[in-house]
Amino acid sequence: MRLSVPSFFALILIALGAPAPLGASPLHWQETEVTIDAPPLAETVEAAFRFTNTSTRPVTISEVHSSCGCTVPQLEQKIYVPGESGTIRAVFTIGERLGLQEKAIMVTTAAPDASSVPLTLRVRIPTLYEVKPFFVIWNLGDAPVAKTVDLRLLAPEVLKFDSITSRHTNFTAVATPAVDDPNRLSLEITPQVTTDATNGAIEVALKAQDGRTRVVTLYALVREGRPTTPRSTPGGPP
Amino acid sequence: MRTLREMFLLAGVAALPAGLAVALHPELADRRRAGLPDDAVRPVEVNAWETPVLWVDARDAAAFARGHIPGALRLDEDTFSESLGALVTAWSPGMRIVVYCDTTACSRSRELAQRLRDAGFEDVHHLHGGWEAWSRAHAPR
Numbered sequence: 001m002r003l004s005v006p007s008f009f010a011l012i013l014i015a016l017g018a019p020a021p022l023g024a025s026p027l028h029w030q031e032t033e034v035t036i037d038a039p040p041l042a043e044t045v046e047a048a049f050r051f052t053n054t055s056t057r058p059v060t061i062s063e064v065h066s067s068c069g070c071t072v073p074q075l076e077q078k079i080y081v082p083g084e085s086g087t088i089r090a091v092f093t094i095g096e097r098l099g100l101q102e103k104a105i106m107v108t109t110a111a112p113d114a115s116s117v118p119l120t121l122r123v124r125i126p127t128l129y130e131v132k133p134f135f136v137i138w139n140l141g142d143a144p145v146a147k148t149v150d151l152r153l154l155a156p157e158v159l160k161f162d163s164i165t166s167r168h169t170n171f172t173a174v175a176t177p178a179v180d181d182p183n184r185l186s187l188e189i190t191p192q193v194t195t196d197a198t199n200g201a202i203e204v205a206l207k208a209q210d211g212r213t214r215v216v217t218l219y220a221l222v223r224e225g226r227p228t229t230p231r232s233t234p235g236g237p238p
Numbered sequence: 239m240r241t242l243r244e245m246f247l248l249a250g251v252a253a254l255p256a257g258l259a260v261a262l263h264p265e266l267a268d269r270r271r272a273g274l275p276d277d278a279v280r281p282v283e284v285n286a287w288e289t290p291v292l293w294v295d296a297r298d299a300a301a302f303a304r305g306h307i308p309g310a311l312r313l314d315e316d317t318f319s320e321s322l323g324a325l326v327t328a329w330s331p332g333m334r335i336v337v338y339c340d341t342t343a344c345s346r347s348r349e350l351a352q353r354l355r356d357a358g359f360e361d362v363h364h365l366h367g368g369w370e371a372w373s374r375a376h377a378p379r
Contacts, residue, residue, distance in 0.1 A: 008345065027330065053302075067344070068298060069298035069299065069300060070298075070315075070316065077327070093316065095314075095315055095316030095317065095318070096315060096316060096317060096318035096319060097315045097318075098314075099349070100346070123376055132357075132358060133357060133358025134319070134322055134357040134358050135322075135324075135326045135357070135358055137331075199327060201323065216319055217319040217322070218319075219322065219323055219326045221326065221327070223330075225330050225331055
Protein backbone atom coordinates (compact mmCIF):
# COMPACT_ATOMS: atom_id res chain seq x y z
CA MET A 1 0.00 0.00 0.00
CA ARG A 2 1.36 3.41 -0.95
CA LEU A 3 0.74 6.41 1.25
CA SER A 4 0.58 9.97 0.03
CA VAL A 5 3.01 12.40 1.68
CA PRO A 6 0.29 14.21 3.73
CA SER A 7 -1.12 10.86 4.92
CA PHE A 8 2.37 9.70 5.89
CA PHE A 9 2.97 12.84 8.00
CA ALA A 10 -0.53 12.59 9.46
CA LEU A 11 0.23 9.03 10.56
CA ILE A 12 3.52 10.15 12.13
CA LEU A 13 1.69 12.93 14.01
CA ILE A 14 -0.98 10.51 15.24
CA ALA A 15 1.70 8.08 16.39
CA LEU A 16 3.56 10.85 18.24
CA GLY A 17 0.37 12.05 19.91
CA ALA A 18 -0.75 8.62 21.07
CA PRO A 19 -0.14 7.85 24.75
CA ALA A 20 2.51 5.32 25.64
CA PRO A 21 0.88 1.89 25.77
CA LEU A 22 0.43 0.32 29.18
CA GLY A 23 1.24 -3.32 29.68
CA ALA A 24 -1.71 -5.47 28.61
CA SER A 25 -3.70 -6.31 31.69
CA PRO A 26 -3.78 -9.99 32.64
CA LEU A 27 -7.17 -9.24 34.21
CA HIS A 28 -10.34 -9.11 32.18
CA TRP A 29 -12.74 -6.57 33.67
CA GLN A 30 -16.50 -6.95 33.51
CA GLU A 31 -16.80 -3.24 34.18
CA THR A 32 -14.26 -0.45 34.43
CA GLU A 33 -16.88 2.27 34.91
CA VAL A 34 -19.75 2.22 37.37
CA THR A 35 -22.41 4.91 37.78
CA ILE A 36 -24.62 4.92 40.85
CA ASP A 37 -27.63 7.08 41.68
CA ALA A 38 -27.31 7.66 45.40
CA PRO A 39 -30.64 7.33 47.22
CA PRO A 40 -31.69 10.51 49.05
CA LEU A 41 -29.98 10.82 52.46
CA ALA A 42 -27.70 7.83 51.83
CA GLU A 43 -24.45 8.17 53.75
CA THR A 44 -22.41 5.80 51.58
CA VAL A 45 -22.75 3.91 48.33
CA GLU A 46 -20.81 0.85 47.22
CA ALA A 47 -19.65 -0.08 43.74
CA ALA A 48 -18.33 -3.46 42.56
CA PHE A 49 -15.77 -3.87 39.78
CA ARG A 50 -15.55 -7.56 38.78
CA PHE A 51 -12.61 -9.16 37.02
CA THR A 52 -11.15 -12.53 36.01
CA ASN A 53 -7.54 -13.57 35.63
CA THR A 54 -7.49 -14.59 31.96
CA SER A 55 -3.73 -15.15 31.84
CA THR A 56 -1.91 -18.44 32.32
CA ARG A 57 -0.04 -17.28 35.45
CA PRO A 58 -1.10 -16.24 38.95
CA VAL A 59 -1.59 -12.47 39.13
CA THR A 60 -0.75 -10.34 42.15
CA ILE A 61 -2.60 -7.07 42.62
CA SER A 62 0.10 -4.90 44.14
CA GLU A 63 -1.82 -1.67 44.66
CA VAL A 64 -5.34 -0.29 44.56
CA HIS A 65 -5.31 3.48 44.88
CA SER A 66 -8.17 6.00 44.89
CA SER A 67 -8.03 9.64 43.78
CA CYS A 68 -10.09 10.74 46.78
CA GLY A 69 -10.04 10.00 50.49
CA CYS A 70 -13.83 9.73 50.19
CA THR A 71 -13.53 6.52 48.14
CA VAL A 72 -12.10 3.47 49.85
CA PRO A 73 -11.39 0.50 47.58
CA GLN A 74 -11.39 -2.94 49.16
CA LEU A 75 -9.78 -6.04 47.70
CA GLU A 76 -10.80 -9.55 48.78
CA GLN A 77 -7.34 -11.06 48.22
CA LYS A 78 -4.09 -10.18 46.50
CA ILE A 79 -3.24 -13.23 44.39
CA TYR A 80 -5.55 -14.67 41.74
CA VAL A 81 -4.78 -17.98 40.02
CA PRO A 82 -5.55 -18.42 36.30
CA GLY A 83 -9.31 -18.42 35.70
CA GLU A 84 -10.09 -17.07 39.17
CA SER A 85 -12.50 -14.16 39.48
CA GLY A 86 -12.56 -11.38 42.03
CA THR A 87 -14.19 -8.08 42.88
CA ILE A 88 -12.89 -4.71 43.94
CA ARG A 89 -15.48 -3.00 46.08
CA ALA A 90 -15.31 0.76 46.44
CA VAL A 91 -17.14 2.48 49.27
CA PHE A 92 -17.88 6.12 48.55
CA THR A 93 -18.72 8.37 51.51
CA ILE A 94 -21.19 11.03 50.42
CA GLY A 95 -20.72 13.50 53.27
CA GLU A 96 -22.12 16.85 52.09
CA ARG A 97 -21.13 16.28 48.48
CA LEU A 98 -23.61 17.11 45.76
CA GLY A 99 -24.27 16.50 42.10
CA LEU A 100 -22.16 14.27 39.89
CA GLN A 101 -18.99 13.02 41.57
CA GLU A 102 -16.36 11.20 39.54
CA LYS A 103 -13.58 9.31 41.32
CA ALA A 104 -10.73 7.32 39.81
CA ILE A 105 -9.38 4.06 41.22
CA MET A 106 -6.09 2.75 39.84
CA VAL A 107 -5.46 -0.99 40.01
CA THR A 108 -1.84 -2.07 39.56
CA THR A 109 -0.66 -5.64 39.08
CA ALA A 110 2.84 -6.83 39.94
CA ALA A 111 5.51 -8.12 37.54
CA PRO A 112 5.89 -10.07 35.34
CA ASP A 113 2.51 -8.88 33.96
CA ALA A 114 2.75 -5.40 35.45
CA SER A 115 -0.12 -3.19 34.34
CA SER A 116 -2.31 -0.39 35.58
CA VAL A 117 -6.03 -0.25 34.93
CA PRO A 118 -8.05 2.88 35.75
CA LEU A 119 -11.53 2.31 37.11
CA THR A 120 -14.10 5.10 37.28
CA LEU A 121 -16.80 5.47 39.89
CA ARG A 122 -19.50 8.04 39.21
CA VAL A 123 -22.05 8.88 41.87
CA ARG A 124 -25.03 11.11 41.23
CA ILE A 125 -26.10 12.75 44.48
CA PRO A 126 -29.54 14.35 44.56
CA THR A 127 -29.99 17.97 45.65
CA LEU A 128 -32.62 17.99 48.37
CA TYR A 129 -32.66 21.69 49.23
CA GLU A 130 -31.27 25.05 48.20
CA VAL A 131 -30.05 27.77 50.51
CA LYS A 132 -28.97 31.20 49.35
CA PRO A 133 -26.95 32.88 50.61
CA PHE A 134 -25.18 30.85 53.28
CA PHE A 135 -24.06 33.89 55.25
CA VAL A 136 -25.23 37.37 56.15
CA ILE A 137 -22.95 40.20 57.23
CA TRP A 138 -23.48 43.50 59.02
CA ASN A 139 -20.77 46.08 59.41
CA LEU A 140 -20.06 47.59 62.79
CA GLY A 141 -22.52 50.42 63.37
CA ASP A 142 -25.06 49.22 60.75
CA ALA A 143 -28.74 49.37 61.70
CA PRO A 144 -29.57 46.00 63.31
CA VAL A 145 -32.16 45.11 60.71
CA ALA A 146 -33.11 41.59 59.63
CA LYS A 147 -31.45 39.95 56.64
CA THR A 148 -33.08 37.10 54.81
CA VAL A 149 -31.84 33.74 53.64
CA ASP A 150 -34.04 31.73 51.26
CA LEU A 151 -34.49 28.02 51.90
CA ARG A 152 -36.13 25.91 49.23
CA LEU A 153 -37.02 22.26 49.84
CA LEU A 154 -36.62 20.45 46.53
CA ALA A 155 -37.73 17.05 47.78
CA PRO A 156 -40.32 17.78 50.49
CA GLU A 157 -41.36 14.13 50.48
CA VAL A 158 -37.84 13.35 51.75
CA LEU A 159 -36.92 16.34 53.92
CA LYS A 160 -39.14 18.81 55.74
CA PHE A 161 -38.24 21.91 57.70
CA ASP A 162 -38.01 21.17 61.43
CA SER A 163 -36.47 24.05 63.33
CA ILE A 164 -34.06 26.99 63.27
CA THR A 165 -31.73 27.78 66.15
CA SER A 166 -29.28 30.61 66.66
CA ARG A 167 -26.09 29.49 68.40
CA HIS A 168 -25.10 33.05 69.32
CA THR A 169 -27.00 35.27 71.72
CA ASN A 170 -26.48 38.33 69.50
CA PHE A 171 -28.57 36.86 66.69
CA THR A 172 -32.19 35.77 66.50
CA ALA A 173 -33.48 33.62 63.68
CA VAL A 174 -37.07 33.08 62.56
CA ALA A 175 -38.38 30.91 59.72
CA THR A 176 -41.51 31.93 57.81
CA PRO A 177 -43.02 29.77 55.03
CA ALA A 178 -43.89 31.59 51.82
CA VAL A 179 -47.63 32.19 51.44
CA ASP A 180 -47.79 30.69 47.96
CA ASP A 181 -45.28 27.87 48.42
CA PRO A 182 -44.97 25.87 51.66
CA ASN A 183 -41.65 24.45 50.45
CA ARG A 184 -40.03 27.89 50.40
CA LEU A 185 -39.04 29.49 53.68
CA SER A 186 -37.66 32.90 54.50
CA LEU A 187 -35.11 32.65 57.28
CA GLU A 188 -34.85 36.08 58.91
CA ILE A 189 -31.70 36.69 60.92
CA THR A 190 -31.44 39.78 63.08
CA PRO A 191 -28.57 41.00 65.26
CA GLN A 192 -29.43 42.49 68.67
CA VAL A 193 -26.61 45.01 68.34
CA THR A 194 -23.94 45.82 65.78
CA THR A 195 -21.58 47.58 68.18
CA ASP A 196 -19.26 44.60 68.65
CA ALA A 197 -17.77 42.17 66.17
CA THR A 198 -19.62 38.86 66.50
CA ASN A 199 -19.62 35.63 64.57
CA GLY A 200 -22.55 33.29 64.99
CA ALA A 201 -23.83 30.06 63.55
CA ILE A 202 -27.49 29.51 62.76
CA GLU A 203 -28.56 25.88 62.56
CA VAL A 204 -31.45 24.86 60.35
CA ALA A 205 -32.69 21.34 61.06
CA LEU A 206 -34.42 19.41 58.29
CA LYS A 207 -36.17 16.18 59.20
CA ALA A 208 -36.72 13.04 57.16
CA GLN A 209 -39.79 10.84 57.52
CA ASP A 210 -37.76 8.16 59.32
CA GLY A 211 -36.73 10.72 61.95
CA ARG A 212 -33.22 11.37 60.69
CA THR A 213 -32.17 14.98 60.86
CA ARG A 214 -29.93 16.93 58.56
CA VAL A 215 -28.51 20.17 59.94
CA VAL A 216 -27.57 23.04 57.63
CA THR A 217 -25.32 25.67 59.17
CA LEU A 218 -25.64 29.32 58.16
CA TYR A 219 -23.36 32.11 59.34
CA ALA A 220 -24.14 35.57 60.69
CA LEU A 221 -21.35 38.06 61.23
CA VAL A 222 -20.98 41.60 62.51
CA ARG A 223 -17.60 42.98 61.58
CA GLU A 224 -15.56 45.86 60.25
CA GLY A 225 -15.67 46.51 56.54
CA ARG A 226 -17.57 48.13 53.75
CA PRO A 227 -21.28 47.35 53.28
CA THR A 228 -21.96 44.14 51.48
CA THR A 229 -24.69 41.69 50.73
CA PRO A 230 -23.64 38.34 49.33
CA ARG A 231 -24.86 37.83 45.81
CA SER A 232 -27.80 35.45 45.57
CA THR A 233 -27.20 33.04 42.73
CA PRO A 234 -29.08 29.90 41.83
CA GLY A 235 -27.44 26.74 43.03
CA GLY A 236 -27.46 23.86 45.40
CA PRO A 237 -26.83 23.56 49.08
CA PRO A 238 -23.83 21.99 50.68
CA MET B 239 -8.66 36.73 -9.90
CA ARG B 240 -11.16 39.32 -8.72
CA THR B 241 -12.82 36.76 -6.41
CA LEU B 242 -9.44 35.89 -4.92
CA ARG B 243 -8.70 39.57 -4.25
CA GLU B 244 -12.12 39.94 -2.58
CA MET B 245 -11.43 36.91 -0.39
CA PHE B 246 -8.12 38.35 0.79
CA LEU B 247 -9.81 41.69 1.45
CA LEU B 248 -12.54 40.01 3.51
CA ALA B 249 -9.98 37.97 5.45
CA GLY B 250 -8.02 41.17 6.15
CA VAL B 251 -11.14 42.97 7.40
CA ALA B 252 -12.03 40.01 9.63
CA ALA B 253 -8.49 39.79 11.01
CA LEU B 254 -8.29 43.49 11.90
CA PRO B 255 -10.45 43.47 15.07
CA ALA B 256 -8.88 40.19 16.19
CA GLY B 257 -5.40 41.68 15.72
CA LEU B 258 -6.43 44.80 17.65
CA ALA B 259 -7.82 42.69 20.51
CA VAL B 260 -4.59 40.71 20.70
CA ALA B 261 -2.49 43.89 20.65
CA LEU B 262 -4.55 45.55 23.38
CA HIS B 263 -5.09 42.45 25.54
CA PRO B 264 -2.30 39.95 24.87
CA GLU B 265 -3.30 37.98 27.98
CA LEU B 266 -6.70 37.20 26.39
CA ALA B 267 -5.07 35.60 23.36
CA ASP B 268 -2.92 33.64 25.76
CA ARG B 269 -5.95 32.45 27.69
CA ARG B 270 -7.77 31.53 24.48
CA ARG B 271 -4.77 29.51 23.29
CA ALA B 272 -4.71 27.65 26.59
CA GLY B 273 -8.47 26.99 26.28
CA LEU B 274 -9.16 28.47 29.71
CA PRO B 275 -12.75 28.89 30.89
CA ASP B 276 -13.65 32.37 32.15
CA ASP B 277 -13.41 31.47 35.83
CA ALA B 278 -10.03 29.71 35.51
CA VAL B 279 -6.87 31.62 36.37
CA ARG B 280 -3.20 30.75 36.07
CA PRO B 281 -0.59 31.29 38.80
CA VAL B 282 1.02 34.09 36.77
CA GLU B 283 -2.30 35.93 36.60
CA VAL B 284 -2.95 35.57 40.33
CA ASN B 285 0.57 36.87 41.06
CA ALA B 286 -0.24 40.00 39.07
CA TRP B 287 -3.43 40.80 41.04
CA GLU B 288 -3.28 43.66 43.47
CA THR B 289 -6.40 42.55 45.35
CA PRO B 290 -5.95 40.18 48.29
CA VAL B 291 -6.45 36.50 47.51
CA LEU B 292 -7.97 33.83 49.70
CA TRP B 293 -6.73 30.40 48.61
CA VAL B 294 -9.04 27.42 49.09
CA ASP B 295 -7.58 23.93 48.93
CA ALA B 296 -10.06 21.39 47.53
CA ARG B 297 -7.76 18.37 48.03
CA ASP B 298 -8.00 15.76 50.76
CA ALA B 299 -6.40 16.12 54.19
CA ALA B 300 -3.36 13.95 53.32
CA ALA B 301 -2.48 16.02 50.24
CA PHE B 302 -2.96 19.24 52.22
CA ALA B 303 -0.65 17.95 54.95
CA ARG B 304 2.05 17.13 52.37
CA GLY B 305 2.05 20.72 51.14
CA HIS B 306 -0.26 23.59 50.31
CA ILE B 307 -0.23 27.22 49.21
CA PRO B 308 0.70 29.39 52.22
CA GLY B 309 -2.40 30.67 54.01
CA ALA B 310 -4.74 28.32 52.14
CA LEU B 311 -7.85 27.03 53.88
CA ARG B 312 -8.86 23.47 53.24
CA LEU B 313 -12.54 23.11 52.49
CA ASP B 314 -13.80 19.65 53.28
CA GLU B 315 -16.79 18.55 51.24
CA ASP B 316 -17.54 15.85 53.81
CA THR B 317 -18.53 18.61 56.20
CA PHE B 318 -19.01 21.45 53.77
CA SER B 319 -21.38 23.74 55.67
CA GLU B 320 -19.28 23.43 58.83
CA SER B 321 -16.04 24.11 56.92
CA LEU B 322 -17.67 27.14 55.35
CA GLY B 323 -17.53 28.92 58.72
CA ALA B 324 -13.74 29.31 58.58
CA LEU B 325 -13.98 30.64 55.05
CA VAL B 326 -16.70 33.17 55.89
CA THR B 327 -14.56 34.40 58.80
CA ALA B 328 -11.39 34.71 56.71
CA TRP B 329 -13.09 36.27 53.71
CA SER B 330 -13.91 39.94 53.41
CA PRO B 331 -15.57 41.83 50.58
CA GLY B 332 -13.13 42.77 47.85
CA MET B 333 -11.09 39.59 48.33
CA ARG B 334 -10.77 37.17 45.46
CA ILE B 335 -11.16 33.47 46.19
CA VAL B 336 -9.08 30.98 44.20
CA VAL B 337 -9.84 27.27 44.62
CA TYR B 338 -7.26 24.68 43.63
CA CYS B 339 -6.87 20.91 43.51
CA ASP B 340 -4.02 18.68 42.28
CA THR B 341 -3.57 19.14 38.55
CA THR B 342 -5.41 20.11 35.38
CA ALA B 343 -6.96 16.62 35.44
CA CYS B 344 -8.94 17.16 38.64
CA SER B 345 -12.31 18.88 38.50
CA ARG B 346 -12.89 19.36 42.21
CA SER B 347 -11.66 22.97 42.24
CA ARG B 348 -14.03 23.97 39.45
CA GLU B 349 -16.98 22.28 41.17
CA LEU B 350 -16.13 23.75 44.55
CA ALA B 351 -15.71 27.24 43.04
CA GLN B 352 -19.25 26.97 41.66
CA ARG B 353 -20.51 25.80 45.02
CA LEU B 354 -18.93 28.80 46.74
CA ARG B 355 -20.57 31.13 44.24
CA ASP B 356 -23.88 29.41 45.00
CA ALA B 357 -23.24 29.94 48.71
CA GLY B 358 -23.01 33.71 48.14
CA PHE B 359 -19.30 34.44 47.62
CA GLU B 360 -18.32 36.75 44.79
CA ASP B 361 -15.24 36.77 42.60
CA VAL B 362 -14.50 33.05 42.91
CA HIS B 363 -12.03 31.42 40.51
CA HIS B 364 -10.31 28.07 40.13
CA LEU B 365 -6.60 27.64 39.52
CA HIS B 366 -5.73 26.15 36.16
CA GLY B 367 -3.16 23.39 36.73
CA GLY B 368 -3.82 23.33 40.47
CA TRP B 369 -1.18 22.72 43.11
CA GLU B 370 1.19 21.27 40.52
CA ALA B 371 1.14 24.48 38.42
CA TRP B 372 1.48 26.69 41.50
CA SER B 373 4.45 24.63 42.78
CA ARG B 374 6.11 24.86 39.37
CA ALA B 375 5.56 28.62 39.21
CA HIS B 376 6.99 29.08 42.71
CA ALA B 377 9.83 26.56 42.54
CA PRO B 378 13.23 27.96 43.59
CA ARG B 379 15.32 28.89 40.54
